[in-house]
Amino acid sequence: xxxxxxxxxxxxxxxxxxxxxxxxxxxxxxxxxxxxxxxxxxxxxxxxxxxxxxxxxxxxxxxxxxxxxxxxxxxxxxxxxxxxxxxxxxxxxxxxxxxxxxxxxxxxxxxxxxxxxxxxxxxxxxxxxxxxxxxxxxxxxxxxxxxxxxxxxxxxxxxxxxxxxxxxxxxxxxxxxxxxxxxxxxxxxxxxxxxxxxxxxxxxxxxxxxxxxxxxxxxxxxxxxxxxxxxxxxxxxxxxxxxxxxxxxxxxxxxxxxxxxxxxxxxxxxxxxxxxxxxxxxxxxxxxxxxxxxxxxxxxxxxxxxxxxxxxxxxxxxxxxxxxxxxxxxxxxxxxxxxxxxxxxxxxxxxxxxxxxxxxxxxxxxxxxxxxxxxxxxxxxxxxxxxxxxxxxxxxxxxxxxxxxxxxxxxx
Amino acid sequence: xxxxxxxxxxxxxxxxxxxxxxxxxxxxxxxxxxxxxxxxxxxxxxxxxxxxxxxxxxxxxxxxxxxxxxxxxxxxxxxxxxxxxxxxxxxxxxxxxxxxxxxxxxxxxxxxxxxxxxxxxxxxxxxxxxxxxxxxxxxxxxxxxxxxxxxxxxxxxxxxxxxxxxxxxxxxxxxxxxxxxxxxxxxxxxxxxxxxxxxxxxxxxxxxxxxxxxxxxxxxxxxxxxxxxxxxxxxxxxxxxxxxxxxxxxxxxxxxxxxxxxxxxxxxxxxxxxxxxxxxxxxxxxxxxxxxxxxxxxxxxxxxxxxxxxxxxxxxxxxxxxxxxxxxxxxxxxxxxxxxxxxxxxxxxxxxxxxxxxxxxxxxxxxxxxxxxxxxxxxxxxxxxxxxxxxxxxxxxxxxxxxxxxxxxxxx
Numbered sequence: 001x002x003x004x005x006x007x008x009x010x011x012x013x014x015x016x017x018x019x020x021x022x023x024x025x026x027x028x029x030x031x032x033x034x035x036x037x038x039x040x041x042x043x044x045x046x047x048x049x050x051x052x053x054x055x056x057x058x059x060x061x062x063x064x065x066x067x068x069x070x071x072x073x074x075x076x077x078x079x080x081x082x083x084x085x086x087x088x089x090x091x092x093x094x095x096x097x098x099x100x101x102x103x104x105x106x107x108x109x110x111x112x113x114x115x116x117x118x119x120x121x122x123x124x125x126x127x128x129x130x131x132x133x134x135x136x137x138x139x140x141x142x143x144x145x146x147x148x149x150x151x152x153x154x155x156x157x158x159x160x161x162x163x164x165x166x167x168x169x170x171x172x173x174x175x176x177x178x179x180x181x182x183x184x185x186x187x188x189x190x191x192x193x194x195x196x197x198x199x200x201x202x203x204x205x206x207x208x209x210x211x212x213x214x215x216x217x218x219x220x221x222x223x224x225x226x227x228x229x230x231x232x233x234x235x236x237x238x239x240x241x242x243x244x245x246x247x248x249x250x251x252x253x254x255x256x257x258x259x260x261x262x263x264x265x266x267x268x269x270x271x272x273x274x275x276x277x278x279x280x281x282x283x284x285x286x287x288x289x290x291x292x293x294x295x296x297x298x299x300x301x302x303x304x305x306x307x308x309x310x311x312x313x314x315x316x317x318x319x320x321x322x323x324x325x326x327x328x329x330x331x332x333x334x335x336x337x338x339x340x341x342x343x344x345x346x347x348x349x350x351x352x353x354x355x356x357x358x359x360x361x362x363x364x365x366x367x368x369x370x371x372x373x374x375x376x377x378x379x380x381x382x383x384x385x386x387x388x389x390x391x392x393x394x395x396x397x398x399x400x401x402x403x404x405x406x407x408x409x410x411x412x
Numbered sequence: 413x414x415x416x417x418x419x420x421x422x423x424x425x426x427x428x429x430x431x432x433x434x435x436x437x438x439x440x441x442x443x444x445x446x447x448x449x450x451x452x453x454x455x456x457x458x459x460x461x462x463x464x465x466x467x468x469x470x471x472x473x474x475x476x477x478x479x480x481x482x483x484x485x486x487x488x489x490x491x492x493x494x495x496x497x498x499x500x501x502x503x504x505x506x507x508x509x510x511x512x513x514x515x516x517x518x519x520x521x522x523x524x525x526x527x528x529x530x531x532x533x534x535x536x537x538x539x540x541x542x543x544x545x546x547x548x549x550x551x552x553x554x555x556x557x558x559x560x561x562x563x564x565x566x567x568x569x570x571x572x573x574x575x576x577x578x579x580x581x582x583x584x585x586x587x588x589x590x591x592x593x594x595x596x597x598x599x600x601x602x603x604x605x606x607x608x609x610x611x612x613x614x615x616x617x618x619x620x621x622x623x624x625x626x627x628x629x630x631x632x633x634x635x636x637x638x639x640x641x642x643x644x645x646x647x648x649x650x651x652x653x654x655x656x657x658x659x660x661x662x663x664x665x666x667x668x669x670x671x672x673x674x675x676x677x678x679x680x681x682x683x684x685x686x687x688x689x690x691x692x693x694x695x696x697x698x699x700x701x702x703x704x705x706x707x708x709x710x711x712x713x714x715x716x717x718x719x720x721x722x723x724x725x726x727x728x729x730x731x732x733x734x735x736x737x738x739x740x741x742x743x744x745x746x747x748x749x750x751x752x753x754x755x756x757x758x759x760x761x762x763x764x765x766x767x768x769x770x771x772x773x774x775x776x777x778x779x780x781x782x783x784x785x786x787x788x789x790x791x792x793x794x795x796x797x798x799x800x801x802x803x804x805x806x807x808x809x810x811x812x813x814x815x816x817x818x819x820x821x822x823x824x
Contacts, residue, residue, distance in 0.1 A: 001622040002591045003533035004690050005680035008698060018487050018701060053476035056710065057469060063668065064465035071455035073669040075430050107519055107670075107705070114703040118554065121415035138702050142530065179414045210413040255483040256475065256709045258519075270416035278416050286420060289430060291521070292527040296711055297668045298468065400772035412656050 007144045012153065016134050016379040017041050024373055031371075037402045039329075039391045040373035042188065042347065046254040046321065048302075048316035053251065055305035059298040073294030076285065078105035085259060085307035090246060096233040100263050101310070102281060104288050105303075109218045109247040109260040113182070114139040115291075116214055116243060116262070119283040120180060120270065127178035128158040129171050131377055131384030133187050133216070136182040145156075153380040163190055163382040168340060169350065170194050173205030179366045180208065183232075186223060187383040189380045189389040190350040191326075193228055199235045206241040212268060212280070213242040218260070221251035221319050223345045239265040243318015250347065250393075252306045252315040259295055259303040308323065322347045325399045326392035327397050332403035333390075336410055347392040350377070354410055362388050368407035419556045423567065428503070428791040429453050436785055443783075449814045450743075451803045452785035454600065454759065456665040461726035462674045464664065469495040471710040478781040485706035488697065490517035490673075492761050494712045496675060497719035502658060503520055506643040514677050514693060516700050517707050517715075518672040523629045526551040527703075528626055528655060528674070528700075531695040532592060532682065539571040539590035541583050543601050543792030543799075545628070548594040562723065564794040571804035575602055581753060581762065583605050585617030588739070593618065595644075596628040598635060601792045601801040603738075603754015605640055611647045618653035622671045622735040624680060624692070625654040630672070633663035633731050651677040655692065660760065662805075664727040671715040734759045737811045738804035744815035745802075749820055762789070766789040766822060774800050782817035 020040050025119075028036060049057075062068030066197035083100045091098050106112050114135045122144055128136050137158060140146060147156030155162055158280050159178050173181070183202060185194035194202075209371065211231065220230040232238045244263040248254035264284045267276040297305075305311045307331050311331035326343040333351055343349035353362040359376035366372050366388070375391070377384030392399065432452050440448060452505060457681050460468075474480030485491065495512045518524050526547045529538075536554050549570060550622075552558060559568030567573055571590050573583035581604035585593070595614060597606035606614075618625050627644040644650045656675040660666035676696045681689040719724045738755040744765055746752050753759035765774040771788035778784050778800070787803070789796030803810065 002682040003536055004684050004692070004695060005531050005533055008531065008695050009684060009690075011698065020529040021487065025630055041484065045481070047478050047481040047485065048472075048475045053472055058474075060460075060465055060472065062547045063468075064462065066459050069457070069459040069665075069668070071457065071665075073668060075433065088811075110705050111703055119417050119420065121417055122556070124415055136703060142699070142702070144534070152553040212414040242735040253481075253483075256481070256485060256706075257704065258708045259569040272416050272421060273418045276497065278421075280416070283416060283420050286423065287554070290547060290554070293522050296670045296708060298710065325457065333571045340506065404594055 002221035003097070005142065005361060009141050010141050010146065010148050010155065011138060014151065016375070018381070020373065020375065021109055026369065027367055034371045036371045036373060037394065037398045038373045039402055040375045042250070042391045043255050044250060044393050045395060047320050048253055048257070048319065049311060051305045051308055051314055052302045056298050059301035063208050063297060064405045070297040072300060073297065073300070075289055076101065076104060077292060077294040078103070079300050082304045083313060085304050089307045089312070091231060091233070094230055094234055094399060096231055098263060098265065102263055103261055104264065104284060105261045105300070106292065107258040107295055108249070109216060109245045110135055112245050112262045113216055113259060114378055115287065116284070117143055117145070117180070118287060119280060124179040125157070125159065127161060127174060127181040129163045129183065129381060130160040131163060131380030132182065133184055133399065134380065136214070145314065154382050160381065162381070163192065164383065165185070165341070170190060172198070173202050178211055180212050180214060182214045182216065186219040186220070186346035187342070188219065188350055189375065189377065189384065191344070191346035191348040192270065193223060193345040196229050199229055199232055200236070203232070203235045203237045203241060207237055210271070211241065212270065215242050215244045217244055219250055219262065219346050220246065220311040222323060222347050222367065224323065225345065228345060231267070233263070240267040243268060243325045248303050251319065252275050254303070255300055257302055259299050271352045308375060313329070321396070325394065325396060328399055329390055329392060329403055332407065336407040342391065349390045349392070351388050351390060353386050359385055359388055365407060369409035370402070372402045372405055417554065419554050419741045422553050422560050422567070424561065428787070431791070432785065434789065436779065439514070439779055443511065446642055446783045447776065448783045448785060449806065449810045450785045451806060451814055452787045454662070454803045454805055456662060456805050457665050457807060458665055458730050460669070461663055461723060461730065463717045463720055463723035463726055464714045467713045467804055468710050471713035472690055474762070475709060482709040485709065485712070487701055488513065488516060489700060489704060489706040490515070491709075491712055494716045497716050501719045501724070503643060503645070506642055506646055508643055509678065510645070510675060513715055514675055515673055516676065516696060517673045517702065517712070519672065519707055520661070521628060521657045521672040522547055524657050524672060524674045525626065525628055525701065528696070529555055529557070529592070530699060531692060536591040537569070537589075537685065539573060539586060539593040541575045542572040542790055542794060543598050543796030544594070545596060546792065547613060548626070566794050572793065572795070575599070575604065576795065577753070580604060582610050587615050592624050592626060594628065598631040598758035599754070601760055601787065601789065601796065602761040603758035605635060605757040608641050608647065611641055611644055611650070611788065613651045615644070617651060622683070623653065624682065625736045626652050627656045629656055630659040631662055631758050632658065634735060634759050636735065636774065637757065640757060645675070647679070652679040655680060660715050660718060663731065664717070665730060669711055671711050676705045693719070724798060733808070734804045737806065737808060740811055741802055741804060741815055744819065748819040755804065761802045761804070763800050763802060765798050765800060771797055771800055779822065782814070782822035784817055786812045
């Protein structure tokens with residue numbers, strides 16, 4: 001008799017964004033004439049940069065010729081040109097030295113941050129900041145590392161670290177030990193960013209407790225202050241305790257193109273049943289070889305073009321556009337009396353709900369009265385209750401209209 | 413303390429194809445002048461069909477415009493045009509009726525066949541044919557469903573069904589019960605193909621034992637006899653017990669492009685801890701939404717072009733080329749005294765090793781004396797010992813040279 005994975009039944013009814021999609025679809029079917037502006041899901045809107053478009057065309061032409069055709073890619077999933085671009089522009093330029101075989105290219109940070117837990121033991125205790133990107137939690141629930149969810153939606157067995165106004169939405173390491181901690185900076189959803197000192201505290205904690213940090217830096221391109229760390233490896237000792245994830249999705253508009261990578265330095269180890277230290281690089285390589293088959297060659301060429309001089313210039317302009325939107329949202333909502341956080345080094349503004357509204361009530365009210373889609377903070381965890389996230393990924397015209405509509409809806 | 417997933421330590425030293433890669437690299441570094449012909453890994457060699465190339469160009473242009481740009485795809489991972497092409501050409505044309513929400517598009521059948529086990533309970537017993545595509549076994553080992561490997565490489569707790577010359581390399585269902593059975597037809601590695609009657613026997617077995625069949629039809633395009641089933645859903649009752657996987661990799665040369673899909677009919681269920689029936693479609697959807705983010709839009713357009721009139725004609729010509737190679741290999745090796753199987757409805761010929769050689773000894777001899785890369789049968793399982801697989805994916809020139817060299821190496 002085929003038994004299902006009962007842990008799936010512990011999950012909430014739906015992944016957050018499909019649930020939002022259902023509510024928006026219901027609203028639109030009731031109000032077919034409403035012009036809804038979507039600042040909910042963090043999805044880019046600008047077309048691909050010309051350098052990326054050109055690289056896709058060139059690679060497509062290669063694939064159409066006998067000499068240029070590529071089948072399965074290299075074992076680790078990426079061609080040298082892409083690995084070299086990543087090392088030079090994302091790490092060497094920040095003073096971080098890594099090797100090509102510490103980089104694993106994939107089709108998304110969502111996939112990587114969801115799959116990474118597979119290489120750890122089932123009895124590992126995980127810690128997450130709260131609110132949190134739901135994938136970190138849900139994939140550990142599916143893997144059986146938690147008990148059931150309580151009334152607040154928190155799962156038994158997970159250590160939740162509240163990200164609050166008091167700690168600037170960057171929680172310090174816990175007093176209690178944990179085996180694996182997920183950190184995201186610049187943060188989704190709060191838009192906060194961890195300083196070098198904050199990361200150093202985390203690295204010290206991980207080394208003291210023999211824990212592993214899963215560091216999600218998918219939004220690093222949005223950091224405006226050059227003194228803030230883009231990589232956790234800018235902190236001494238992180239190469240012994242941290243795995244880092246990066247993505248082309250937001251920095252270069254690749255949400256519909258799909259390319260990301262994960263760094264597993266050779267120095268990061270875990271312990272096996274016999275107490276032996278085992279490098280996590282080899283375990284992740286085994287997973288990668290067994291359950292993945294590389295990123296499309298044309299996509300690798302597109303990602304490589306992001307590192308060309310034109311590609312860097314064009315994608316930096318895209319980032320500047322979104323960050324200008326974020327500033328507009330922050331200012332506009334602050335003027336309207338909202339209390340805003342984030343949005344300075346991240347494409348998300350994190351907003352306290354007015355009048356004590358719950359996150360979902362505020363979501364429904366903004367959708368109903370301003371016809372703007374946001375994301376309810378409580379969808380990211382219990383500590384997100386009383387906040388909503390608003391995304392800067394849209395045209396300037398839509399952002400201005402959305403801010404103006406929200407101002408009107410909440411006037412007086 | 414971060415504990416690793418100890419189940420990874422049960423795995424063999426390397427995934428089969430990386431191990432072959434290492435041996436070939438070692439041979440080439442010792443014999444830099446040798447011209448090695450690769451008929452090992454089943455990787456396509458013909459360039460992408462013109463219709464596919466055109467679709468990639470067109471979609472790239474779309475992605476470069478504000479109106480045509482696409483970010484995240486639909487929740488299920490695919491656009492309607494692709495789902496409609498799949499339903500019409502792969503199923504309706506064979507008399508099989510499925511719904512769009514039963515199709516899940518992904519970046520590869522390797523991924524899907526490796527990930528599908530996640531939705532099942534950890535105590536499920538799995539059955540595989542032997543020899544077998546290693547991913548089915550390795551991913552269940554990683555998930556903790558097996559004991560350690562014995563001397564033959566077989567893992568305790570897995571039911572291995574020998575595919576032998578006596579059963580035409582299509583094992584019948586076991587007498588013993590199992591919860592999940594992996595079938596692959598046309599078969600990798602043996603090149604055998606299951607008849608309608610053989611599949612009907614398997615469906616009857618699954619329904620009797622409340623088991624689920626994972627049916628891997630990645631090579632269906634190579635079937636030459638129109639009376640043979642392409643889909644397990646051509647058998648009555650399969651929509652209540654079978655999940656099917658298909659790929660664009662071999663049928664359209666997509667190994668470096670990456671597109672595949674999995675069918676989970678609404679009627680396929682498993683049992684939860686409370687004894688309730690749970691549709692597997694919903695569980696797979698939850699996994700898909702949580703750990704996957706869709707196939708690149710340009711790749712979806714490329715896959716859609718495979719179903720256009722030109723695309724079908726061009727990719728059928730590619731398949732015909734490879735099948736002509738397979739026939740040439742079968743005839744040439746048979747003439748040289750080898751005993752050959754498969755290669756009539758599959759791009760693989762399965763060959764008995766001569767002179768009682770072990771699979772790896774035969775691999776090393778063919779590499780060393782004929783400078784041809786094959787795949788040792790024992791790499792696919794204990795029952796593959798004494799055989800090797802030779803792939804028809806190459807140019808005609810290389811195939812003719814490889815056959816001629818093997819004939820010379822084994823003459824007299």
